[in-house]
């Protein structure tokens with residue numbers, strides 16, 4: 001038997017490849033990995049690369065399938081169907097990872113091994129592998145194309161366990177297909193959370209079976225008129241599942257007690273502003289409120305939170321709470337404290353915009369700092385966790401500059417460098433900081449192209465701010481890596497803004 005084995009092995013055709021010198025440390029990976037060391041040779045990804053998985057956990061198999069699908073559609077190489085086995089790409093579950101999303105890559109001439117403790121870590125790791133595959137194959141090393149990956153090792157894990165972006169589907173509605181395309185690109189940059197702003201004055205976008213008029217009446221239009229739209233519960237579940245396959249947690253938001261004109265239009269008893277409710281398609285804010293002193297209002301909210309929570313596997317429910325300018329202060333506090341209890345009753349942690357820190361909340365609730373440092377400091381006093389979304393830095397709906405076709409400007413222009421150059425570590429004690437989120441409000445955008453114009457490339461920078469440590473972040477270095485990513489964005493039909501501060505062309 002041994003002789004047969006040795007004979008078979010020696011009959012395997014050998015391959016000698018002279019790789020060009022490589023440098024893994026200079027690879028254009030975003031977010032920048034924690035530790036990289038280069039060994040200057042090459043790993044050949046080609047038609048003779050075999051993919052294997054070493055894990056008892058079936059989820060690792062799914063991660064491998066995701067990678068092989070992406071590699072196949074980009075290079076044509078089918079890792080699942082190789083006639084020889086010159087090189088191997090192996091995804092292995094291993095011990096010793098303290099961070100759930102941590103992973104390691106060991107890249108040698110004939111093997112590329114990804115190790116992670118969890119499938120989530122493996123999923124983050126395969127994004128790095130995808131980014132290491134050059135856009136162009138080398139066609140001169142042998143008589144078939146080889147994608148040369150630089151050799152060396154990467155040890156990586158995120159700085160924050162919460163790296164998010166928000167999409168406002170209320171001011172303008174985006175279809176399930178649009179949202180999926182966006183989420184798939186976000187996954188490439190290792191974001192792990194997707195916050196959906198599902199309701200606002202101009203539209204209610206999520207079906208609630210016990211209150212059907214919310215969508216029948218409340219979803220029919222949006223900012224500037226137009227057809228509106230909403231997600232059926234099946235649509236919403238589809239988005240949640242699609243995100244979950246990418247290890248992205250969905251956070252649903254129902255904004256209240258302000259920003260509720262569309263709900264009160266459907267069910268006028270909810271209204272607390274004392275005026276007749278009409279359809280609103282303007283961009284105005286701060287005129288609507290729920291009636292915070294009616295039991296029936298809380299019975300309604302209980303149903304809404306129950307139905308949405310039942311479809312949401314993630315730990316959070318966002319109750320909005322911003323800009324309730326016509327709610328009296330004590331009514332506001334009473335409301336937020338009551339609604340937090342409903343959220344806890346359905347097993348979720350409450351998140352609210354920074355104003356919610358004016359209520360007396362348990363330390364389990366989370367405040368999202370967007371505007372008021374004073375409110376954020378209140379949250380710290382209550383020992384709440386904070387999500388950092390300072391509007392002047394992190395708002396994806398601000399114009400880039402005065403040429404920007406879309407976007408608002410109330411928080412100032414946010415060119416690509418301003419969006420990147422700030423330190424989430426420097427505002428509050430790190431133990432209070434859950435992570436970073438970049439919100440995209442949709443008053444000025446109606447199509448996926450317009451969404452992408454505001455989101456890209458800035459959202460890529462927020463992904464790095466959430467993942468990479470301050471020591472590893474540097475604008476000059478980032479700018480070069482980002483320029484390289486235009487190839488990926490172009491190949492995926494993403495309509496990014498051609499920023500004059502990046503040589504994107």
Ligand code: TNX
Nearest residue numbers: 285322323353370397408441
């Ligand atoms: C403020 S940010 C709002 C939104 C607007 C946004 C536009 C926040 C919590 N509230 O209602 O869409 O500005 O930039």
